[in-house]
Amino acid sequence: MITLRNVSKTYHLRGSRTRLPFASRRDTPPRTIEALRNVDLHVPQGSIHGVIGLSGAGKSTLIRCVNLLERPSCGSVVVDGQEMTDLTAAQLNQARHRIGMIFQHFNLLTTRNVFDNVALPLELMGLKRAAIRKRVLPLLELTGLSDKARQYPAQLSGGQKQRVAIARALASEPRVLLCDEATSALDPQTTGSILTLLRDINQTLGLTILLITHEMEVVKSICHRVSLISDGELVEEADVGDFFTAPRTRLGREFLNDFLQLEPPKALVERLEEIPGERTHPVVRLAFSGDAVSTPLISRLARECGVDVSILQAKVESIQERTLGLMIAELLGSPEQTRRAIDYLESHDLHVEVLGHVQRND
Amino acid sequence: MSSAMIDLILQATLDTLYMVAVSAVVSAALGVPLGVMLYVTRPRQILARPLLNQVLGIVTNIGRSIPFIILMVAIIPFTRLVVGTSIGTNAAIVPLTLAAIPFVARLVEGALNEIPPGLVEAAQAMGATPHQIIAKVLLPEARGGIITGLTITVVTLVSYSAMAGAVGGGGLGDLGIRYGYNRFNPTVMLITVAILVVMVQGFQSLGDYLVRKSDRK
Numbered sequence: 001m002i003t004l005r006n007v008s009k010t011y012h013l014r015g016s017r018t019r020l021p022f023a024s025r026r027d028t029p030p031r032t033i034e035a036l037r038n039v040d041l042h043v044p045q046g047s048i049h050g051v052i053g054l055s056g057a058g059k060s061t062l063i064r065c066v067n068l069l070e071r072p073s074c075g076s077v078v079v080d081g082q083e084m085t086d087l088t089a090a091q092l093n094q095a096r097h098r099i100g101m102i103f104q105h106f107n108l109l110t111t112r113n114v115f116d117n118v119a120l121p122l123e124l125m126g127l128k129r130a131a132i133r134k135r136v137l138p139l140l141e142l143t144g145l146s147d148k149a150r151q152y153p154a155q156l157s158g159g160q161k162q163r164v165a166i167a168r169a170l171a172s173e174p175r176v177l178l179c180d181e182a183t184s185a186l187d188p189q190t191t192g193s194i195l196t197l198l199r200d201i202n203q204t205l206g207l208t209i210l211l212i213t214h215e216m217e218v219v220k221s222i223c224h225r226v227s228l229i230s231d232g233e234l235v236e237e238a239d240v241g242d243f244f245t246a247p248r249t250r251l252g253r254e255f256l257n258d259f260l261q262l263e264p265p266k267a268l269v270e271r272l273e274e275i276p277g278e279r280t281h282p283v284v285r286l287a288f289s290g291d292a293v294s295t296p297l298i299s300r301l302a303r304e305c306g307v308d309v310s311i312l313q314a315k316v317e318s319i320q321e322r323t324l325g326l327m328i329a330e331l332l333g334s335p336e337q338t339r340r341a342i343d344y345l346e347s348h349d350l351h352v353e354v355l356g357h358v359q360r361n362d
Numbered sequence: 363m364s365s366a367m368i369d370l371i372l373q374a375t376l377d378t379l380y381m382v383a384v385s386a387v388v389s390a391a392l393g394v395p396l397g398v399m400l401y402v403t404r405p406r407q408i409l410a411r412p413l414l415n416q417v418l419g420i421v422t423n424i425g426r427s428i429p430f431i432i433l434m435v436a437i438i439p440f441t442r443l444v445v446g447t448s449i450g451t452n453a454a455i456v457p458l459t460l461a462a463i464p465f466v467a468r469l470v471e472g473a474l475n476e477i478p479p480g481l482v483e484a485a486q487a488m489g490a491t492p493h494q495i496i497a498k499v500l501l502p503e504a505r506g507g508i509i510t511g512l513t514i515t516v517v518t519l520v521s522y523s524a525m526a527g528a529v530g531g532g533g534l535g536d537l538g539i540r541y542g543y544n545r546f547n548p549t550v551m552l553i554t555v556a557i558l559v560v561m562v563q564g565f566q567s568l569g570d571y572l573v574r575k576s577d578r579k
Contacts, residue, residue: 069486089491092489093489093490093491094489096486096487096489099487103480103483103484105478107481107483107484109481109499109502109503110503110578111502111505112502120485120488120498121488121489124490124494125489153578168488172488172489178487
């Protein structure tokens, strides 16, 4: 439904903004900023794809390249089978009717009430009043705003405003919804209700959703796939379950650890050594999902491999329908025993990451 | 006070209202579009035309920098071309309007500048054309600011119209100078000033009321 191929965006800034009147242009050489570099992204019909990254990583530019609010410097953007970069201005406006968008700060018109805000895209398309009414009322119903139709945005809470924005984005019956940090300005509870609404829309209307966010919570609760953006490049892409089990990049692990608050204790980190010695034992991070969660693997490990397991931290997360167990543990035993223990865990579909080795205390 | 004097004051009041009303309406009709042009042709705006924008900006600034009393006599040939005469109330309306157009334009540009850029971006994402953005987003969202600007313009026009006597335009300011000052009649002076004060208060209150009605923030 959305395919970006080799998309790059470069900004040229001509010197600093406050140039002295008599300074020549040579004094302030042009600067270029590469906001996006060779981005490839494919979002299939009906899926929810999240792009996560720190601020300044290029998320906003990326999502704006999809509906050409930002024109890519090079590369191809295909939405619903249509190459966007080839369209004329008029064709682009037509194509944008098929792409809804919501924003961090809602961007509602303050001088229009809820009904008229939702009606705006339909007015732009030239629909008659009766036809507009027919489309707006069910959308207010869907977003739970039926009793707010005559109120103005200033009278609504943040969550209600975002619901109006969602209804407005859906009014032109788009195939794709772009969400630009849609929940970043909302409190956790409201975030939850907006995310639930987005998931419902995705399921009932089959709407394809591309969202950008800096919150793992958003990715965890509604995304099917996730891409990690850093410094204008997509550095990692995975199914959400896999990403939460075992991120492949350092940045991915940082995001995950930050989110799960699952770090080995500080005192232990200081004692960690990279290379195993004669008298060390490994500290491992275990991630397991599916059947492994309900199997008493740790006690079996002790029986079958003869190692003792000292659990430093553990937590169970549910990532949509999947249950994910996470644990940081020390494996106590001879090098041979601990090696066999790790093999045993991996053979039971656990993801094992050796964080380091610590000297034995005994 | 003689009834002739009262007639004079009444006539002068009507003249002032007439000059202010006509020049306010015409300068709004021309100044609002100019202000919109100044805004939308800026670099990175919806109809970015940086060169046109610079030209419009310079022309507007020239209009704003000429002192009104000089403008009034400098454009006499133009005034004669437009209204057929260079003296009288109608002749005063031409320079009043010409002075107010760039004034309105800059105030409108300022009001548009207050609109969060996100609103325009949202409209663009909906597939709005530049014309639709102006008609359905920019002008309605800036309505309060534009009314504030027009109120300031009307009040400024009331005070500028006092100089209309220089081209025989009549009005309260002219009456105050000729009878109140030149003929040492402090009563007339006081009355004209009092009427002007009431007039300005009235326009300001009307403007404030309209802003309140249009503002939903």
